[in-house]
Amino acid sequence: MRKKLCAVLTILAVAAGALVPMPRAEAIDAWAIAAQALGVFGAYKSSLAAVLAMGNDVNAQVQSKRQDLEEQGRAKNANDVRLVDGIMERLVEHGDYVLRANSLPFTWALTDSPVFNAACYPTDYVTINRGLVHGLNGNVDELAAVLGHEMTHGLRQHSAHSYAKAAAQFYGMAFLNMSTGLMDWEKMSALVNYSIAKNVTLPIEYEADEGGFRIMTSAGFNPGGGAAAMARMGYYMTYETKELLEYQDPTQKELPQDDFSDHPATEKREKRLAQYMTDYSAGHVTVKDRKTVCIDGTPLLTVTWTNDNYDNSPENAYLVAGALARAFHDFDTADAWGLAVTRNGGATQRGDARVNELLYHFLTAAHAGALLRDLVQAAYAGEAASGAREKLRAAEKERADARAKERAAVEAADAKAVDKMRENSDTYSDYGDSARALMLMERVFASPNDTDRALSYVIRARAYAARGDAAAARADADRGVAEGEKNVLTWVNRADVRRTLGDREGALADCMKAIEVDAKNPFGYLIAAELYDEMGDGAQAEQYFKKLYEVEPRAAARIPDTYLEHIDKKAYDKRVKEQKKAREEKEKALREKNKKESRMKSKS
Structure with a gap:
């Protein structure tokens, strides 16, 4: 950035x-x-x-x-x-x-x-x-x-x-x-x-x-993932990176302010993220000296390396602590953990097996399963006096309320913002990205400030058609036309939906209706011309491309060469000239790139 x-x-x-x-x-x-x-x-x-x-x-x-x-x-x-x-x-x-x-x-x-x-x-x-x-x-x-x-x-x-x-x-x-x-x-x-x-x-x-x-x-x-990432990043940027701009000088850690780097020192970020993890656990889980996992200050276990190439014990410590933090956060009682001490001295608990995997490994290695059970029981017993869980839930409620206000503000967005959401959805459909198109239309339909619901239906219909949901696409397109029959855009959008679903005759009928509603709108002519071209009727295609050009000369870029040459020879010649110039510039740039790469190879 x-x-x-x-x-x-x-x-x-x-x-x-x-x-x-x-x-x-x-x-x-x-x-x-x-x-x-x-x-x-x-x-x-x-x-x-x-x-x-x-x-x-x-x-x-x-x-x-x-x-x-x-x-x-x-x-x-x-x-x-x-x-x-x-x-x-x-x-x-x-x-x-x-x-x-x-x-x-x-x-x-x-x-x-x-x-x-x-x-x-x-x-x-x-x-x-x-x-x-x-x-x-x-x-x-x-x-x-x-x-x-x-x-x-x-x-x-x-x-x-x-x-x-x-x-x-x-x-x-x-x-x-x-x-x-x-x-x-x-x-x-x-x-x-x-x-x-x-x-x-x-x-x-x-x-x-x-x-x-x-x-x-x-x-x-895993809530320990952030601190673990900073621990790994700090090692990488100090000892492994080959990029000068990435290098982190280990002697500069204690400076009051980072130098010209555009990111804070990884050690500072690691400490902050470790604190977020501790807070997430209702204050129970900490990591001492970047390797010893503690519950309420009592050491549970000390991790060791699991990577032959470098000391990854800080990462392991944060990920083990993160698994415990997840459990303290998600379970309101010690019994809810489902803790069971295993024969080999480890323990198992409820939760995501992937998140708990490293925890299980080190619990077994340290034979710390029984200790974990005792520390967890003691931690919950002390919450009545400390109020730790109430503080955790209160902080989470405050954040949830803030997000609810943000969501309400989005839903209350003004008509101009809603129009832009609908426009963006339509553009995603042009690119075939139905998932994001539908995501935006959910926001449009949730808004009380959608001033053109008929248009919204046909735009959502295009997104459904891009996804291949023919039934939903037809239902929305028909409803949009029924509610906005005097709006040319509902007709051209239903024409596009029908075309996408393979109904060319229905699409052509909608194009004719769009032209009837607004003869100055170019989209009816454009879709009709393209449909005739697809159907192999060159004469009709050229006729509608010509009408398109008359209504909107700037639409010449949408007219294929074979038709533009007959419609406007001067515009066609200009396009050919520009295309030739663009090819020559591209070839020149490629030659220069190849020469530069050859020089670099020869120097190496």
């Missing part, structure tokens, strides 16, 4: 500066005028509005994913892809969170980049590098914590606000320096970068850590 912020600041620097240096006094006056005209607050608001609008645009989301995969490549290991998809699907479907009214449903992809990283774009596209998966050894709970962290960036729209704050800080520093006539662009750039890291990015990383913890625990993952 920091690279993107710096790119924005570079653009601002160019926009703010002059091509020809002005005398000092004139420069100061020019900046003063600009400050009065725009202002720091204006810079912030305009930048924020622009990025938020992009973040609520399905085409931008799709394009950001495509561009990312073009640059990084798609991951080739099918097992890695299945792992990440499974975690993200579980977080998205079962995590407790609220998408804002102007936010898109999450989408994601695993790239082939070896860099230890993941990020969330302003469009709610989460990019995950295979380097992260391998760096965390494919641990499900650690990955869930990191991906929940990235989702929180999207939910809280951190990227948009970071861009806007960086822009405002840039302008503020520029005005301050210019007013004294002591502008030093190199020093100012360094100040801006530091300001981004310290004041913009670092605080939201802590917020994202907590948000990620809440999402992943509500989805059923």
Whole structure:
């Protein structure tokens, strides 16, 4: 994210500066005028509005994913892809969170980049590098914590606000320096970068850590996964990384503030996430010295290494503690644990077998099953006096009430926001993404501010058709037309639904009705022309493409070459010329890329 912020600041620097240096006094006056005209607050608001609008645009989301995969490549290991998809699907479907009214449903992809990283774009596209998966050894709970962290960036729209704050800080520093006539662009750039890291990015990383913890625990993952991920990340960034920008100097841990890094030191984040785990357990479970798991301060067991390549005992300690924290959180009595001491000195309990697996391993190794039983009994016995469980449930109720307010605000979104949700749903259907299209239509139908319910029915019908649910698609499309027979859009959308379901004659009839309702709307002509083309009736197809062109000349891009050549030879020749130029530029770029790669190979 920091690279993107710096790119924005570079653009601002160019926009703010002059091509020809002005005398000092004139420069100061020019900046003063600009400050009065725009202002720091204006810079912030305009930048924020622009990025938020992009973040609520399905085409931008799709394009950001495509561009990312073009640059990084798609991951080739099918097992890695299945792992990440499974975690993200579980977080998205079962995590407790609220998408804002102007936010898109999450989408994601695993790239082939070896860099230890993941990020969330302003469009709610989460990019995950295979380097992260391998760096965390494919641990499900650690990955869930990191991906929940990235989702929180999207939910809280951190990227948009970071861009806007960086822009405002840039302008503020520029005005301050210019007013004294002591502008030093190199020093100012360094100040801006530091300001981004310290004041913009670092605080939201802590917020994202907590948000990620809440999402992943509500989805059923191990509450120790976040602290374990930080423990692993700290080791990786110190001893294994080959990327200079990732390197974490172990001697810098005690600095009062992280340096130019755009993330807090992993040790600080580990401690915070460990505390969230403890709080989640009603205060019962802690980890001492990153290896000894305690219940109410009494040591239960000390973990050992289970990895030959490095000391992974901190990870093991947090994951064992997390399994206990999950039980303390989920069960209101000691008996509800279903604890049973095994013959080999270990113990078993109710809950997710995967989450408990590491706990069982170390309980057996330490013969600590009976001790666990006794400590659990004592912990619950002491809750009457401490009020720990009441405090836990009260804190959870407070968070639940806050989320309920957020959900109510989304449902009460104004008509303009609802219209955008419907538009985004329609665009998802264009891309064949019925799941996200239907998800948005659920929000539209839940809103009291949907001012065009007939249109909503036909848009939802398109999503059902994209999913292959013919019965639901026909029912919604017919209802939409019945309730909005004077709206041309209900007819063209039902035409598209019928076309998708293979009913070309019915689709053509709807196109004719759409043209009758509004002869200036281009969509009836477009769908009719495409249908005739599909049916092999070139004459009729050309006739309707011609009518489309007459109604909307900008729709020429939708007219195939064979028809455009007859309809407008000049427009056709221009297209051929542009296509030739684009091919030549693409071939040139490919040649330059191949030359660059050849030079790099020869040097190596």
